Amino acid sequence: MNNAWFKSSHSGAEGGQCVEVKRTTAAVRIRDSKAAAGPVLTVSPSAWTQFIGLTWHKSTYSGAEGGECVEVAAGPGAVHIRDSKSTAGPLLTVSPATWTEFVRAVSPK
Structure with missing residues (x-):
C-alpha cells in the first residue's frame, strides 16, 4: 500500500488552506498541509468514506x-x-x- 500523503484536490497552486490525507488499510490520517509536523487526525476508513460522502x-x-x-x-x-x-x-x-x-x-x- 502506498503510504504517501496526498494534498486535497481543492488546494490552490500556492498550497493555501487545505489538508493532506494518507490512507492505509487500518486508518485514514488527515493533517494541515501548512503544518506537516503538527497534529494529525486519525479516523477509520469507513468513517472517512462516510465523511466525504x-x-x-x-x-x-x-x-x-x-x-x-x-x-x-x-x-x-x-x-x-x-x-x-x-x-x-x-x-x-x-x-x-x-x-x-x-x-x-x-x-x-
Whole structure:
C-alpha cells in the first residue's frame, strides 16, 4: 500500500488552506498541509468514506459471489476506483473526463 500523503484536490497552486490525507488499510490520517509536523487526525476508513460522502457502486460484471471486479465512487472533481475484494486497500483516482473516456472506450459499440 502506498503510504504517501496526498494534498486535497481543492488546494490552490500556492498550497493555501487545505489538508493532506494518507490512507492505509487500518486508518485514514488527515493533517494541515501548512503544518506537516503538527497534529494529525486519525479516523477509520469507513468513517472517512462516510465523511466525504462517497457511494460505492460495484461493477455490473460482478458475479453473485463478488468475484474479481471493481467498485467506483464519483466525488466532487474525481472518480475513485477500488478492488471490491479489498475495500480498505489502495484507490485509483482519476478525473471525471478520464473516467468518461475510459468507459466510452471499453463499452460495447
